[in-house]
Each structure stands twice: as C-alpha cells, then as structure tokens.
Amino acid sequence: xxxxxxxxxxxxxxLVQERDLVALEKxxxxxxxxxxxxxxxxxxxxxxxxxLLGLIIRTIEDFTYHREWHADSRxxxxxxxxxxxxxxxLKLQGIDLISLNDxxxxxxxxxxxxxxxxxxxxxxxxxxxMLEFLRKNAV
Amino acid sequence: xxxxxxxxxxxxxxLVQERDLVALEKxxxxxxxxxxxxxxxxxxxxxxxxxLLGLIIRTIEDFTYHREWHADSRxxxxxxxxxxxxxxxLKLQGIDLISLNDxxxxxxxxxxxxxxxxxxxxxxxxxxxMLEFLRKNAV
Numbered sequence: 001x002x003x004x005x006x007x008x009x010x011x012x013x014x015l016v017q018e019r020d021l022v023a024l025e026k027x028x029x030x031x032x033x034x035x036x037x038x039x040x041x042x043x044x045x046x047x048x049x050x051x052l053l054g055l056i057i058r059t060i061e062d063f064t065y066h067r068e069w070h071a072d073s074r075x076x077x078x079x080x081x082x083x084x085x086x087x088x089x090l091k092l093q094g095i096d097l098i099s100l101n102d103x104x105x106x107x108x109x110x111x112x113x114x115x116x117x118x119x120x121x122x123x124x125x126x127x128x129x130m131l132e133f134l135r136k137n138a139v
Numbered sequence: 140x141x142x143x144x145x146x147x148x149x150x151x152x153x154l155v156q157e158r159d160l161v162a163l164e165k166x167x168x169x170x171x172x173x174x175x176x177x178x179x180x181x182x183x184x185x186x187x188x189x190x191l192l193g194l195i196i197r198t199i200e201d202f203t204y205h206r207e208w209h210a211d212s213r214x215x216x217x218x219x220x221x222x223x224x225x226x227x228x229l230k231l232q233g234i235d236l237i238s239l240n241d242x243x244x245x246x247x248x249x250x251x252x253x254x255x256x257x258x259x260x261x262x263x264x265x266x267x268x269m270l271e272f273l274r275k276n277a278v
Contacts, residue, residue, distance in 0.1 A: 038255040040230055067236070069208030069219040080208040080219040082236065091179055095234050095251055097206070097221065112234055112251035116177040116262065119255060 002076035004104050009079065012098075012106075013065065016057060025050035028106045035110035037094070038123045042108075049109070051133050055126045056111075060085035060092065076100070087125075092118035141215040143243050148218065151237075151245075152204065155196060164189035167245045174249035176233070177262045181247075188248070190272050194265045195250075199224035199231065215239070226264075231257035 008027065015024040025046055033042040034049045043049055057063050063085040071078030077100035084093050094113040101107040113119045147166070154163040164185055172181040173188045182188055196202050202224040210217030216239035223232050233252040240246040252258045 035232065035253060037253045040254045040257075067210060067217060069210050069217065071206060071208050078206060078208065080234070093174065093249060093251070095219070095236070097234070110232060110253070112232070112253045114174060114176045114249070114251045115179045116255070116258060118179075119258075123255065 002070070004076045004100060005070055005079055008098075008100055008104055008106070009068075009081075016063075016065070019054075019057060021050065021054040021057075024053065027104075029101050029103070032106055033108045035108075037111050037113045037119055038127070047137065048134070052126070052130055053109075055129055056122070059122060059125050060087065062086060087118055087121045090118040090121055092122070141209070143215045143239060144209055144218055147237075147239055147243055147245070148207075148220075155202075155204070158193075158196060160189065160193040160196075163192065166243075168240050168242070171245055172247045174247075176250050176252045176258055177266070186276065187273070191265070191269055192248075194268055195261070198261060198264050199226065201225060226257055226260045229257040229260055231261070 011027055015027070028046045028050055030046050031044065032046055032049045033044050034052065035042050036052060043052060063083060065081050065083050067082040069080040079098040081096040081098065082093065083096065084091075086092060092113055092115070094111060097110040098106060099108040113122065150166055154166070167185045167189055169185050170183065171185055171188045172183050173191065174181050175191060182191060202222060204220050204222050206221040208219040218237040220235040220237065221232065222235065223230075225231060231252055231254070233250060236249040237245060238247040252261065
C-alpha cells in the first residue's frame with residue numbers, strides 16, 4: 001500500500017469511527033467532488049460534501065468498513081472501501097471510491113450502495129435534510 | 140498485482156469485450172454467488188449468474204471498464220473493477236467486487252450501480268427477462 005494511502009486511511013477510519021465530522025471535513029480538498037449514490041451530478045466543495053458524508057454516516061445504522069482495495073497501476077491515491085450497515089431491517093452494502101490529491105486530501109469520492117430498497121430509504125431520509133442545508137447555507 | 144488476479148482479469152476483460160458469454164460462464168465457480176445491484180439476496184450457480192451477467196452486459200450501452208483496485212492485505216483473489224455506460228440518456232457508473240477461489244474462478248461477485256434512475260431503468264429491463272429465464276429453467 002502506498003504510504004500516502006495508508007496515512008489518509010488511518011485518519012479516515014479514526015474520524016469515521018469517532019464520528020468526528022469537523023476533523024473529517026478538514027481532510028477533504030477545498031474543491032472536493034462527490035458522486036452520491038442516487039444522483040449523477042457531483043456535489044462540490046468541502047462544506048457541502050462534508051455535510052452529506054455526516055448525514056450518511058449518522059443515518060446508516062452500524063456503519064462499518066470491511067474490505068479494502070488499492071489501485072495497482074497508478075498506485076498512489078486511489079482506494080476502494082467496502083462498507084456495510086442497515087436502515088432498520090434493510091441491510092445494505094456500499095463502496096467508497098476515493099481519489100486523493102497531491103496533498104493527500106480527498107479530491108473525489110464516488111459512493112454506490114445496494115440493494116435498491118435500502119438506497120431508496122437512505123435517500124428519503126438524507127435528501128430532505130441535505131436540501132434544507134443547501135437552502136440555509138445558499139451554497 | 141497477484142498473478143492469479145492478473146490471469147483472471149486477462150480472461151475476464153477479453154470475454155466481456157467480445158461478449159463471449161459461453162466462455163465467460165466457464166470462469167465462474169459452479170457454486171458462484173452474486174449480489175445484484177437491486178436486491179439483497181444472492182443469486183447462486185453458474186447458469187443463473189452467467190445469464191444475469193450476460194443480460195447486464197448486453198443491456199448497458201457502451202459498457203466499458205475503467206479503474207481497477209486490488210486487495211492489499213489478503214492479496215490474491217480480491218478485485219474491484221469500475222465500469223461505465225448508459226441506458227439511452229441515463230449515464231451510469233458501477234463497481235464489480237470480485238472474489239476468486241483457489242482455482243482462480245469467480246466465486247462471488249457483488250455489483251453496485253449509481254445513480255438510481257439508471258439502476259431503476261436497468262432493473263426494469265433485466266428483471267422480467269431474468270424471471271422468465273428462471274421460470275423456464277426452473278433453477
């Protein structure tokens with residue numbers, strides 16, 4: 001594993017585990033982009049992406065990371081992390097595709113979740129809160 | 140990259156590219172399992188999983204692979220592959236989480252797709268065909 005990846009992951013796992021969303025936001029690039037599971041267009045910016053990450057992590061019950069993969073060819077800065085959890089009785093499995101920048105910050109994150117009933121339930125909880133946040137902060 | 144992974148991927152990419160679904164089925168373990176994007180319960184068995192893979196690959200337009208990751212800790216036999224494509228105007232991005240067995244065959248495949256409108260459209264096309272196949276073959 002490239003040392004850049006290892007350093008980022010040590011921070012990431014600790015901050016997610018501790019639900020320390022203030023510190024988590026600081027390891028996002030200022031112009032970070034995120035492809036959320038339900039939508040195609042990317043969200044942009046540290047504040048917006050940080051807020052959405054917080055909502056997802058707090059909404060999925062028993063959110064825990066499992067398998068981990070690293071890019072082979074380009075080597076540094078490309079990581080895939082599997083997570084699992086549930087929403088009530090709806091079990092889910094997801095993936096974080098993480099790209100780091102030269103400074104070791106999260107530059108792009110694409111998130112996918114299966115199955116569809118859990119994804120749909122997650123969206124129904126998170127999307128209204130996210131819209132409210134965007135409206136209040138006019139970002 | 141572990142040689143087992145490299146050998147599998149060389150075959151996999153060639154067979155997917157050529158849409159050679161007969162040969163593709165042969166590199167699935169006989170008791171292969173697959174977590175399809177819309178459902179939680181796994182599909183089981185070479186014939187069933189092979190058929191679903193064929194339907195997915197043929198239904199997604201311009202289906203192509205992009206980034207590739209390998210497991211670091213356990214090393215061999217754990218691969219993540221990103222694919223992209225579209226259904227008409229609906230763009231999509233997905234991930235194949237591949238676990239190989241000792242014989243280098245595909246033992247488990249979990250597939251996730253974003254965004255939700257493309258996933259939903261894919262399911263609406265594939266699910267009825269898959270049900271028809273299961274009914275006819277009584278598997």
